[in-house]
Amino acid sequence: MSTHPQLKDLLEQAAETVPPAEVPRDTWRRGRRRHHRSLALRAAAVVGVVALVAVTPGLVDRATDRSLPQPAGDGSSSLGLPDRLHEVPSYLGSGGERERWADDVVSDDLATGTVAAAWVTRAGLPVLVDATDGTYHLLDLPDFLLTSGLTISWFPGDAPPLALSPDGDHLAYAYAWPATDDGTAVPSGIRVVDLATGEVTRDLPLEGGAGVLVTQVSWSPAGSWLAWSGFETSYWTTSGLNGSKAVTETVAPDGTRRRLPAGGSTVVDDDGTTAVLTGGQVRVHRPDGARSARRPIDILEATEAASLAPDGSRLALGAQEGYDLVTVRLDRDEVSTRSGEGPGDGSWSVRPLGWVDDAVLVQRTPPASGDEGRLSLVPVDGDRPVRDVAALDGGVGPLSVATDLVTEQRPTVSRPAPDWPWSEERWVLTVGLGGLGLLVAGGLAWLVRRRAQRRSAR
Amino acid sequence: MGSRHERREEQHDAFEAFVRARTPALTRTAYLLTGDAHLAEDLVQSALLKAAEHWHRIETSPEAYVRRTLYTQQVSIWRRRRGVREHALGSYDAPAASSGAHDPDLRLSLVEALRRLTTRQRTVLVLRFFEDLTEPQVADVLGVSRGTVKSTTHHALARLRVLAPDLADLVEDPA
Structure with a gap:
């Protein structure tokens, strides 16, 4: 029903004066010809794209000499932490078995x-990101603890038994070799690898129970000491294990080892002062053997992830729900907190990874719901704001960062995204579509030729 | 092979039947949209050519497709003119010739007045009051906001009242 019936009547009357348009008799033919032309164009475009996709890998492979370093994004060849860490596709080392990793992308070299960041994939594959050019090294670490699917379940994803030294030149990792079921103790311990030479420079076999399962390793701020926490197992076979007694230890530069009352995680400074987190408190052990001091935390949201400031005065703790900073002083009972806002509505947590200096912390906020996480620089004193400096893909596992490569002036560097090898499915699809494209192209050429022959026959 | 040929013939026949039956009505809409019989013919021919091209998709409801094509082609004409600001000239806004209140005269006056509207105003008026589209439907077809449709309608009716005073009673603004 028109809102202006009289106006509509007038418009209709006015329009009736015009004679019907002449429609050319060949309109249908021209329309259909246009249709066929657009179909042919679309087919040609598809063939072109498919052909391009099919030949691109070959061209790229030819153009890329993999013996040369990958170019840095900003042209810089100096060491640095990439401003984005990419997850490793699940088809690379997805099974976790050794034979699965005997792939040309996983190396035992x-x-x-120097390495800027390291983590372990969900399948237990160690990933090291080159500090020079951002190359991703997927490593087959000898006897790495998490190579066994059995032990992966012990690591819910917060701290890997693998740690980069602050300068990124050494990697400490836990190893174990549960090869028999006859009740003999499992050889286990910690190894330190010199990443310049690839040699194991320190082997710290651990003894106790049926073998020692290391759950956390950390370096002192200058990289001279090591500390670890874990369990002595009551049994450990190829099909199961059981932790019986928590253990903690520090290792001095000269190799002197000191067992301490156990805790969830342990950190040590460069003079040997050790902080052990356990049950809502920090126990501080001095190297001279003096009586340990107990510092209550009293923050329910604090976790046992911890990182010690370079001067050894403060300990940054991980936190959940509502805090973006929790620090504890080791010389007196003083806990400082700062509230923060999490990304989105999901639950969130922060985890300290190390310190840039005595006043700035490198902290990770994991993804709230499988999305992107971030690395931030958190000024510990004053009101300076938190600075997000790097993005982390959702699949980047528990992380260790070479904090000496991070400065306030240049926290991260731009690096190219990794050029992962294609999955089998992608190869099959590309080759299949390429073949199909060639068939279609051949068919079209045959049709065109046939039509031309018919025309010339007429 | 035979059945495909028959199908093509059927489609061709259906298209020709549609053209014969609906060209007069389509021309009327095109005429009101363009204000010119020759432009209307061009518009209809071009819309029917597009219909033939896409007939396999639209054969169940070709009219809706062709009408929408008429509107959108008209919109693209006005969009092409967007760089050139459309405005009423003083002499252009002089009342259109009229000699009484009988329909033939009013009709002439209306056609003349429509011709003096901007393309955008004419399009909106035709869609609203001849094609009986609602404001949201006009906004959707023309790719503008509902508010723009409302204000353009308001301005177009006001201008019609100036250009054709005899029509003033017939083009009262509903707003």
Whole structure:
């Protein structure tokens, strides 16, 4: 029903004066010809794209000499932490078995050079990101603890038994070799690899129970000491294990080892002062053997992830729900907190990874719901704001960062995204579509030729 | 092979039947949209050519497709003119010739007045009051906001009242 019936009547009357348009008799033919032309164009475009996709890998492979370093994004060849860490596709080392990793992308050459970041994939595959050019090294670490699917389940994803030294030149990792079921103790311990030479420079076999399962390793701020926490197992076979007694230890530069009352995680400074987190408190052990001091935390949201400031005065703790900073002083009972806002509505947590200096912390905020996480620089004193400096893909596992490569002036560097090899499915699809494209192209050429022959026959 | 040929013939026949039956009505809409019989013919021919091209998709409801094509082609004409600001000239806004209140005269006056509207105003008026589209439907077809449709309608009716005073009673603004 028109809102202006009289106006509509007038418009209709006015329009009736015009004679019907002449429609050319060949309109249908021209329309259909246009249709066929557009179909042919579309087919040609598809063939072109498919052909391009099919030949691109070959061209790229020819153009890329993999013996040369990958170019840095900003042209810089100096060491640095990439401003984005990419997850490793699940088809690379997805099974976790050794044979699965006997792939040309997984290497047992540990001479990677200086490394900026390291983590372990969900399948237990160690990933090291080159500090020079951002190359991703997927390593087959000898006897790495998490190579066994059995032990992966012990690591819910917060701290890997693998740690980069602050300068990125060494990697400490836990190893174990549960090869028999006859009740003999499992050889286990911690190894330190010199990433310049690929050689194991320190082997710290651990004894106790049926073998020692290391759950956390950390370096002192200058990289001279090591500390670890874990369990002595009551049994450990190829099909199961059981932790019986928590253990903690520090290792001095000269190799002197000191067992301490156990805790969830342990950190040590460069003079040997050790902080052990356990049950809502920090126990501080001095190197001279003096009586340990107990510092209550009293923050329910604090976790046992911890990182010690370079001067050894403060300990940054991980936190959940509502805090973006929790620090504890080791010389007196003083806990500082700062509230933060999480990304989105999901639950969130922060985890300290190390310190840039005595006043700035490198902290990770994991993804709230499988999305992107971030690395931030958190000024510990004053009101300076938190600075997000790097993005982390959702699949980047528990992380260790070479904090000496991070500065306030240049926290991260731009690096090219990794050029992962294609999955089998992608190869099959590309080759299949390429073949199909060639068939279609051949068919079209045959049709065109046939039509031309018919025309010339007429 | 035979059945494909028959199908093509059927489609061709259906298209020709549609053209014969609906060209007069389509021309009327095109005429009101363009204000010119020759432009209307061009518009209809071009819309029917597009219909033939896409007939396999639209054969169940070709009219809706062709009408929408008429509107959108008219919109693209006005969009092409967007760089050139459309405005009423003083002499252009002089009342259109009219000699009484009988329909033939009013009709002439209306056609003349429509011709003096901007393309955008004419399009909106035709869609609203001849094609009986609602404001949201006009906004959707023309790719503008509902508010723009409302204000353009308001301005177009006001201008019609100036250009054709005899029509003033017939083009009262509903707003």
